[in-house]
Amino acid sequence: MRFLSGIQPSGNITLANYLGAVQNFVKLQDDPKFNDILIFIADLHAITVPQDKTVLRKNIKSLAALYLACGLDPNRVHIFIQSEVPAHTQLGWILQCTGYIGELERMTQYKDKKEKQIGGITVGLLTYPSLMAADILLYDADIVPTGKDQKQHLELTRDLAERFNTKYGDTFVIPEPYISKTGANIMSLIEPTKKMSKSDPNPKAYISLLDDLNVIRKKIKSAVTDSEGKIYFDEENKPGISNLLTILSCITNVSIKDLEEKYKDKNYQDFKNDVADAVVAKLEPIQKKYNEILNSPLVDEVLDNGRDYASYLANKKIAKVLNKMGLGRKK
Ligand code: ATP
Ligand code: MG
Secondary structure (H helix, E strand, O other): EEEEEOOOOOOOEEEHHHHHHHHHHHHHHOOOOOOOEEEEOOHHHHHHOOOOOOHHHHHHHHHHHHHOOOOOOOOOEEEEEEEOOHHHHHHHHHHHHHOOOOHOOOOOHHHHHHHHHOOOOOHHHHHHHHHHHHHOOOOOOEEEEEHHHHHHHHHHHHHHHHHHHHHOOOOOOEEEEEOOOOOOOOOOOOOOOOOOOOOOHHHHOEEEEOOOHHHHHHHHHOOOOOOOOOOOOOOOOOOOHHHHHHHHHHOOOOOOOHHHHHHHOOOOHHHHHHHHHHHHHHHHHHHHHHHOOOOOHHHHHHHHHHHHHHHHHHHHHHHHHHHHHOOOOOO
């Protein structure tokens, strides 16, 4: 079986990206049922909103090094950069011509992100899910581990694949989402009813994996909570405290129920201190590893190998797709 997933280099990856996505990749890579694993850097997705070219380049390399620092094993996982495999764009176009505008306009992420655009909304922001479908279908991925926010895009991917298969005959594997029960929807630290996003203009909303450890402590200590003073899980009435409980639970592997018991007589300050300690303990070794490998030849070696392997698979698939659709000349 094959699993595949990607992250956009649209900022520094956050604790939410780690808990909702990367941590699962690291767990799943040890599952022997997966004999093929592809993890990519979705740079073409990042340009659906404005990017500074120098920062983008830096973020691409940084994400590659972070994947490794978080524990992805390059002997088990093929890591590559999306734009280095042109078949993604090719199939992305074909899937734009397979989906309908109405379907894309219904996507919650499009609706959310378009509100935040100042200088106009790119066409790519709307059609982004077609490219994401291409990323997945190009490799016949069986499983796609992501956070909850990508569930809708995965459903669209399945619809597009089924539509294509019906019209042209069996071509694509229909992928299954893999969304973990906890950690798949980490919230903003300052507006805990909104998801934590690395492209949030306010850096206090998120914890970046590369934030200075003292900054991380400060961000957690100033996370928005409520005035009740009691620690228990209630997403509706206590979204801030519930979010911190989720974060602590995901990091320590202690259930939320057990955490509620442990903190039932504690105040918010003590609780936040413990959350901060746990996050710092988790991120400190990741940052150390990151700094060791960022400028080593390992990162480029891994990306070269990943590109070559992904291109091999993707080119085979795109040739099949073109043939089925009557595009180009028969091969
Ligand atoms: P952007 O704001 O640029 O969209 P992002 O933080 O949403 O950035 P993505 O690159 O879009 O990050 O997504 C990378 C992975 O992280 C995806 O699997 C996504 O589902 C997951 N993810 C994103 N936000 C969260 C969140 N708040 N909680 C859990 N997982 C998340
Ligand atoms: Mg996102």
